[in-house]
Amino acid sequence: MESGSLDLEAAKEYLAEHKIHVVFEKLAGDLLKVKPTRPVAFMVESLKQYTSQEVIVVVMGIPGSGKSMLLSEGGKRYLDFNNKALAGMNDDEILDQIQQEMSNDPSEPLFIEGFPKTIKQALALEAVLPPELVFEVTCSPSDAEQRLFKRSQFSEESP
Numbered sequence: 491m492e493s494g495s496l497d498l499e500a501a502k503e504y505l506a507e508h509k510i511h512v513v514f515e516k517l518a519g520d521l522l523k524v525k526p527t528r529p530v531a532f533m534v535e536s537l538k539q540y541t542s543q544e545v546i547v548v549v550m551g552i553p554g555s556g557k558s559m560l561l562s563e564g565g566k567r568y569l570d571f572n573n574k575a576l577a578g579m580n581d582d583e584i585l586d587q588i589q590q591e592m593s594n595d596p597s598e599p600l601f602i603e604g605f606p607k608t609i610k611q612a613l614a615l616e617a618v619l620p621p622e623l624v625f626e627v628t629c630s631p632s633d634a635e636q637r638l639f640k641r642s643q644f645s646e647e648s649p
Contacts, residue, residue, distance in 0.1 A: 510623075513623070517536055517537070520532075521533065530560045530561070545599040545622045545623075546592070546600050546615075547599055547602070548621045548625070549561060549601055549602065549603050549625050550603075551626055551627035552634055553572075553634065554638040554641070556629060556637065558603065567595065567601065568600075568602075569588065569600065569601070569602050569603070570603045570604055572604035577604070581614055585614060585615065585618050585619075588600070588602065588619060589619060592619060599622075602621075
């Protein structure tokens, strides 16, 4: 097996051991049954039913895919490591920040954007506080480009 490649059998065993498919099936079923107007907020509340322990959810996607917009709508606890205030932190500082945030209220899920970006970071996060779920937000490249263009126009207009 190549360095950095995924062992599919180990991944399948891990998912089965932690019954992740049950969580996703229930989450998707509830989402389609209820069809809430705020689906991300609904999913956050639904995730609380699965555990009362610390829950970390990593949210990934290309710039402009809408991660921040979705998370600001649905995630009560949200760390954006792409944010200028947090972007300059090294890996140890980021892991400390995540642990500190989790200790504030371990019963609320913590949504993370912008970390991990590398396999090394993912392994470090897994060792400290393994994420319960990883979501990938997708959109077309043209939609992402339009969002980034609008964002840049807005930031130029702000004082």
